[in-house]
Amino acid sequence: DTAVSQTPKYLVTQMGNDKSIKCEQNLGHDTMYWYKQDSKKFLKIMFSYNNKELIINETVPNRFSPKSPDKAHLNLHINSLELGDSAVYFCASSQVDRSSYEQYFGPGTRLTVT
């Protein structure tokens, strides 16, 4: 069974459209994340939710809105897509405590905006 799954794996869309990426984890973790990896391969955190509560919100345009319906899901909705949004988006999850902090990453969603 896949621990952290994302759908879709590939997403090609036009500028101005609205799209969503879904993420699910079956590890029973209490915290989920969204990261963006751009064409230069830098991975940057965008959001983090702990028990459905937003705890990290990095400098991300308002067009990006995460939604966590429950602890196992964290979806990413993007409005008015722009060319610069093209990247690979990774979802991750972890169980937060002081000493152990493995983050488990999904396979990524490659978003291409044309």
Place this chain on the structure above:
Amino acid sequence: DAKTTQPNSMESNEEEPVHLPCNHSTISGTDYIHWYRQLPSQGPEYVIHGLTSNVNNRMASLAIAEDRKSSTLILHRATLRDAAVYYCILRDGVLNHGNKLVFGAGTILRVKS
């Protein structure tokens, strides 16, 4: 965010040990040292982490300098499947900082057969 410095790339021969260095001279007392790797076209994968003492697991060993200003990830026998980008990351152990990981450029490890 505490910063780390790693070589851009390294090369190793298959079946030989690999020592991947990381400098973190501004590390604070509550920072954990984490290593992740990213294989081509995959998401990052946790490798190992430590605070002060050296650590071993099935994937690798982590050697931490006594002053904690540097660490070394050791792959005991590199295989072609170990070719990846290796990231050394400092994570603040104080929970209310959100436990975020800040990825740098990492070290591209190439393994030759």
